[in-house]
């Protein structure tokens with residue numbers, strides 16, 4: 001038996017397990033908000049089992065074999081939302097171990113089928129209890145007959161994060177020639193984040209580590225955990241992260257559609273969440289080399305409703321900018337305008353050299369007849385003033401801004417009903433007279449809603 005395929009990523013053999021790790025790093029130029037900031041994705045779908053979890057599963061299986069806990073006749077038993085299970089099933093087949101997995105019954109049909117392809121035995125658990133329900137079931141089975149099973153328990157097993165300490169982290173340092181400045185990874189068991197993060201901090205202490213979580217307990221980011229509402233994995237140490245970013249499911253879904261259409265890169269929802277976080281980090285930097293882990297490929301989610309897009313929605317994915325670039329001075333002017341008109345909404349035009357770029361915020365009068373605390377209107381005269389200013393400065397009208405007094409910076413139904421396509425709608429929230437967050441939105445082609453742009 002080779003000592004550990006993961007210890008020696010550069011001297012590879014020809015067995016299946018030797019093909020785990022050494023995944024490619026690809027640059028995502030279109031998603032970089034400014035020159036000087038590089039964004040790279042580490043494509044974990046290129047592992048033989050199709051996901052990042054091949055690394056952890058291999059390390060745990062090898063550790064089990066070495067320690068004797070996974071001796072002849074023992075059944076490998078664990079709880080998994082999918083990818084670890086696929087990796088166990090693959091490795092069990094390759095190394096002659098039976099595999100039994102507890103899986104929430106709502107995992108996608110292609111996942112169930114894939115697990116059976118490799119010969120795994122499945123125990124379905126209550127979908128309402130998610131991965132925590134599967135964990136509870138495994139514990140119950142194991143406690144009844146501990147002598148029959150090897151229970152690697154990926155949530156508590158140090159081999160999980162050590163796999164990444166010994167492979168993923170080393171590879172990233174090599175592939176970026178030590179240039180990495182920021183590392184971004186989602187939290188499931190947290191093995192990827194903890195192991196890679198610890199290696200990076202050890203070898204390059206200045207690297208900043210950014211963990212990614214869903215923004216709410218009920219989310220569609222398979223493989224990720226919302227830690228406050230979940231059973232917290234024993235291997236997770238929240239103090240390792242320099243920053244913890246929360247991502248909405250819709251934002252991640254929108255990004256994976258764009259990645260497929262615009263980069264030819266078809267990945268799963270948790271990769272979209274990692275990219276959203278990477279772009280957010282990038283927006284706050286002048287220079288940097290950001291590496292985000294893309295845990296798996298998109299084909300595992302083909303039956304997910306996120307791909308049930310209408311032809312009109314299909315048309316939404318165009319060359320629309322991903323970012324709204326705006327000078328700090330102009331953003332400050334918009335914030336001040338919002339604070340000045342509080343508790344009424346302020347409004348103005350966004351002018352710039354091209355869509356997605358604002359060099360001048362041009363204040364306009366809110367001409368809504370009443371209820372200016374909740375609505376704004378750019379009347380015909382004000383609209384002509386904005387056009388005249390654009391003509392005078394040689395700029396284009398690229399969008400409008402307005403404030404939301406004591407409301408979040410999210411578009412209302414009124415905003416939806418009155419928006420035009422191909423323009424940016426920047427909203428600044430003003431609370432008790434103080435300007436807070438600014439977010440920008442773009443109308444979908446079918447007018448069904450807005451897509452968020454990253455304000456950089």
Ligand code: PMP
Nearest residue numbers: 083188189190191192223270295
């Ligand atoms: N994304 C996907 C699709 C996953 O399956 C997992 C594993 N649960 C993760 C992200 C998170 O990886 P980790 O368990 O190493 O935190």
